[in-house]
Amino acid sequence: MxxxxxxxxxxxxxxxxxxxxxxxxxxxxxxxxxxxxxxxxxxxxxxxxxxxxxxxxxxxxxxxxxxxxxxxxxxxxxxxxxxxxxxxxxxxxxxxxxxxxxxxxxxxxxxxxxxxxxxxxxxxxxxxxxxxxxxxxxxxxxxxxxxxxxxxxxxxxxxxxxxxxxxxxxxxxxxxxxxxxHLFDNRYGTGQSTIDGILRATNRLIAGSVFVVAGYGWCGKGVAMRAKGMGAEVIVTEVDPIKAIEARMDGFRVMPMAEAAKLGDIFCTVTGNIHVIRREHFELMKDGAIVCNSGHFNVEIDIPALEEMAVEKRRVRPFVDEYKLPDGRRIYLLAEGRLVNLAAAEGHxxxxxxxxxxxxxxxxxxxxxxxxxxxxxxxxxxxxxxxxxxxxxxxxMGIEIDELTPEQVEYLNSWEMGT
CATH class of the missing domain: 3.40.50.1480 (Adenosylhomocysteinase-like)
Incomplete structure (x- = not known):
C-alpha cells in the first residue's frame, strides 16, 4: 500500500x-x-x-x-x-x-x-x-x-x-x-504530558490526592515534580537504592509498592519494566483507585491479572475502563495501560x-x-x-553564556597550581 x-x-x-x-x-x-x-x-x-x-x-x-x-x-x-x-x-x-x-x-x-x-x-x-x-x-x-x-x-x-x-x-x-x-524531554516533557493525559481522561483534582509514582528515573522525576506542584502528596516506589535516596531527599515519601498500594489515589508507572503493579497490589487498593502508565509498553501494569480478578468491566469515559472486583471495589485503568500522555493527550x-x-x-x-x-x-x-x-x-531562546578565558583554559588543563 x-x-x-x-x-x-x-x-x-x-x-x-x-x-x-x-x-x-x-x-x-x-x-x-x-x-x-x-x-x-x-x-x-x-x-x-x-x-x-x-x-x-x-x-x-x-x-x-x-x-x-x-x-x-x-x-x-x-x-x-x-x-x-x-x-x-x-x-x-x-x-x-x-x-x-x-x-x-x-x-x-x-x-x-x-x-x-x-x-x-x-x-x-x-x-x-x-x-x-x-x-x-x-x-x-x-x-x-x-x-x-x-x-x-x-x-x-x-x-x-x-x-x-x-x-x-x-x-x-x-x-x-x-x-x-533525557534531562529535558524525559523530565519536563513526560512530567507535563503525563499529568495532562490523566486530567483529560479523568477530570479529577490532583490537589489533595495521594499520587504514587513507580520509578524515579528521569521520567519518574518529572511526573513526581509535576504532581507535587499541583498539590498532591507524592509517594515514590523504587528498586534502585540510589534513586530511592534521591527521591527521599527531593522531598517524597519512599516505600514498597505493597505499602503504597494501600494509600494511593492515582498510580503511574514509569519504569520500563514488566508487571510493576500486580495482582497483590490490586488486592490492596482502595475503591476508586486510578492506575495508568507512562512507560513505553503496556506491560508495566499486569492487565491480564486485573482482567481475571474483575467480575465486571465497562468503559465509563473515553480512555477510562472500570474494573469491578468481587468485593465491590472499583479500579480504573487509563488508556488500556498504554502511554497515557500520548493516548489521552497530545504527548510532549x-x-x-x-x-x-x-x-x-x-x-x-x-x-x-x-x-x-x-x-x-x-x-x-x-x-x-x-x-x-x-x-x-x-x-x-536568545540566551548567551560565558566563555572560558585563556587563563581558565590553561588552569583546567594543568596540574601544577595548588592551593
Whole structure:
C-alpha cells in the first residue's frame, strides 16, 4: 500500500497543528532544516521510522525529507497516533504514513512490515519494535542498513540486551542517552504530558490526592515534580537504592509498592519494566483507585491479572475502563495501560521535542557519514552533537553564556597550581 491512515479529510486540521508545533521548534525549523535544504546530507538515503505520529514527529519527518531522504513512517504505539497529523503528512508533505489511532496488534505489525518493505538504510525507533522485527523476521535486510537511532529508555534497554547477546547486527545511536534529550524531554516533557493525559481522561483534582509514582528515573522525576506542584502528596516506589535516596531527599515519601498500594489515589508507572503493579497490589487498593502508565509498553501494569480478578468491566469515559472486583471495589485503568500522555493527550510539548528531534536529525546525518565504520553496538550520541543542540537551543531562546578565558583554559588543563 502507498499509505494507510484513518481519513485524508482530516489533513487540513493536521497541517494547521503541525505548523503550530513548528513555531515552537526553532532548532529543528531554522538551525537544522535550513542547512539540510542547502546541503542535502541525507540525499538518496531511505529512512524507516517507527515513532509516535504527533505534530512534533511530523516536523522531524519534514526535516529529514528536506535533507534529501526518502522517509516512511509508522506508529510506535497503537494509541499514540494523531490521525489528522498522519493525514496531513500524506496529503501535504508527500510522506507515506502507516498509522491509525486505535489500530489492533495485527494492523500495528502490518504497518511495521510496510515500512520494512521499503528496505530502510537508517531506522528510527521509539521502543525498538522496528529493529526487533527486522532482526527476527527480515535478516535479509540487514546488509542494507547503515545504522539506527532509538528515542526511548525502554528501547535502549532492549537494544543493549540485543547487543550483549550478540543479536544486534548494526550500530544504533541511543538518542535517549543524550543529555539534551533525557534531562529535558524525559523530565519536563513526560512530567507535563503525563499529568495532562490523566486530567483529560479523568477530570479529577490532583490537589489533595495521594499520587504514587513507580520509578524515579528521569521520567519518574518529572511526573513526581509535576504532581507535587499541583498539590498532591507524592509517594515514590523504587528498586534502585540510589534513586530511592534521591527521591527521599527531593522531598517524597519512599516505600514498597505493597505499602503504597494501600494509600494511593492515582498510580503511574514509569519504569520500563514488566508487571510493576500486580495482582497483590490490586488486592490492596482502595475503591476508586486510578492506575495508568507512562512507560513505553503496556506491560508495566499486569492487565491480564486485573482482567481475571474483575467480575465486571465497562468503559465509563473515553480512555477510562472500570474494573469491578468481587468485593465491590472499583479500579480504573487509563488508556488500556498504554502511554497515557500520548493516548489521552497530545504527548510532549513541541519546545522540548525540539531538542530531542534535533538529536535525531543530526544523529541520522552522523550515521550517513560514519555508520559504516561503526561495529554493531549501542552508541551514545556524540558529545559534539549533544553540545551543538544545546548551543542552538540557547541561541534560539536568545540566551548567551560565558566563555572560558585563556587563563581558565590553561588552569583546567594543568596540574601544577595548588592551593
Amino acid at each position: 502507498e499509505y494507510h491512515v484513518k481519513d485524508l479529510s482530516l489533513a487540513e486540521q493536521g497541517k494547521n497543528r503541525i505548523e503550530w508545533a513548528e513555531m515552537d521548534m526553532p532548532v529543528l525549523r531554522k538551525k537544522i532544516r535550513e542547512r539540510f535544504i542547502k546541503e542535502k546530507p541525507l540525499k538518496g538515503i531511505t529512512i524507516g521510522a517507527c515513532l509516535h505520529v504527533t505534530t512534533e514527529t511530523a516536523n522531524l519527518m519534514r526535516t529529514l525529507k528536506e535533507g534529501g531522504a526518502d522517509v516512511y513512517l509508522c506508529a510506535s504505539n497503537p494509541l499514540s497516533t494523531q490521525d489528522d497529523v498522519a493525514a496531513a503528512l500524506v496529503k501535504y508533505y508527500d510522506i507515506p504514513v502507516f498509522a491509525i489511532k486505535g489500530e489492533d496488534e495485527q494492523t500495528y505489525y502490518m504497518h511495521i512490515e510496510e515500512v520494512l518493505s521499503r528496505k530502510p538504510q537508517i531506522t528510527m525507533d521509539d521502543g525498538a519494535d522496528l529493529i526487533s522485527t527486522l532482526h527476527m523476521k527480515h535478516q535479509e535486510l540487514i546488509p542494507n542498513v547503515i545504522g539506527g537511532t532509538e528515542e526511548t529508555t525502554t528501547g535502549v534497554i532492549r537494544l543493549r540486551a540485543m547487543a550483549k547477546s550478540g543479536a544486534l547486527k548494526f550500530p544504533v545511536i541511543a538518542v535517549n542517552e543524550a543529555l539534551t534529550k 510539548p513541541a519546545s522540548v521535542m525540539d531538542m530531542s528531534f534535533a538529536n535525531q536529525a543530526l544523529s541520522a546525518e552522523y550515521l550517513v557519514k560514519n555508520g559504516k565504520g561503526l561495529k554493531p553496538d549501542v552508541y551514545v550520541v556524540p558529545e559534539q552533537i549533544d553540545r551543538e543542540v544545546a548551543r542552538l537551543k540557547l541561541d534560539a
